[in-house]
Amino acid sequence: MDPHKRSATIEVMACDETVVGGGRFDTDRAGYAAMRKYASQWASRVWAIEGCQGIGRHIANRLLADGEQVVDVPPKLSARARVFATGQGRKTDATDAHSIALVGTRMAGLRPVVNDEQLALLRILVDRRRSLGEDHTRMVSQLHQLLLELIPGGAKKSLSAAQAKALLATVRPRDTVGKARRRVAAELIGDLERVYRRSKEADKELKELVASTGTTLMDLHGIGPSGAARLLVEVSDITRFPDRAHFASWNGTAPIDASSGEQVRHRLSRAGNRQINRVLQRLNGWGLLWMAGV
Structure with missing residues (x-):
């Protein structure tokens, strides 16, 4: 299956690589039901879906809930x-489905x-925590720009x-543009306070959930709740890596x-x-700093 948000293109392939069927289906309820009905004519089947940790996750989860076998x-x-199959890299939904079926x-x-x-709950929470962190970085950048225009030299x-907030209290612009800058800066500070509270709550929830898995990842220096959760949801089953060299290649830490x-x-890779x-x-x-006694 080549999955998209609103559609999925499938190709049905036998063990000898003979193509025996295929088609394009919508991913709404009616389209999904039609795809399941079409696939039911092959009693022994396994769904091979591209990107089950990304764009294919939504439809893979639905198939799993219906008792289907799915591989990523x-x-x-x-x-x-x-x-290798086409001799060129041009993409269409049909050629993508064919290459996925071959794999x-x-x-x-x-x-x-x-x-x-x-793990699904961990993924939702850690993705939300990352989003909060990105919002914080963006807002701080905007706030620094406004403060630089309001206060000579800006802020640290x-x-x-x-x-x-304390810095902004010292500024009383009289012109219209300066007043608008101060108002927007005050709104950003309020947004930052809300993001900080939500981030703190998210960290607490993640810490409790990660601890409930029994992992000792957070005992390592430099690994907090978000880092431990990210490792758990992305790695999932560590036994899928034959050895540490395969794991290093997968995560990009193996030198080239x-x-x-x-x-x-x-x-560096x-x-x-x-x-x-x-x-x-x-x-x-952090490990290097810790070993150095910093």
Whole structure:
């Protein structure tokens, strides 16, 4: 299946890679029911869906709830299969569905998608916490710009809402534009206070939920509730990685060989799961400081 928000294109492939069916279905109730009815003619079936941790998650969850077997096809694998099958990289829904079917048929060890309510809840909460953090960063940036225009030299880089409020209280512009700047800055400070409260509540909820899983990730220096939750939801079942080298390649921490001739050197990878990479880099940085006694 090549999934989208409002539609899904499927191709039905037998074990010998013979295409025996396919079609495009809407993802509303009627379209989903029609797709299930169409697929019911093949009693022994497994759904191979691209991006079950992303765009394909919504329809994978519905199929799981209906007792279907689902495996996750990584987009990189289906992209390679498309190039090999067609000789070029042009994308259509039909060619995408065909390449996904090829991967699902040929590849052993694709990760089965399971309906883990605890991980699903963790994902919702950690995504919300990340969104709050992004909102905070954006608002602080806007507030700094306004304060720079209201106060010569602006404010210090590390600025709390309370400090910004105290600074703003010293400013009394008389012109219309200055008054508008001050009003918008005051609104941003109010928004920052609300985001801070929600972030604090989200951290508390995440901490309790992560602790209930029995993991000891938060015992590591540099791993907080958000980092631990992100590791749990993205990694899911660690046994899907044959060894630590595969795990390092997946999260982008494995160095890439860039040797030439007698010169042996490596460079940082920009590939892999960047969210996990960010968490692990933060862990590594704190670990170095801790070992140094900082």
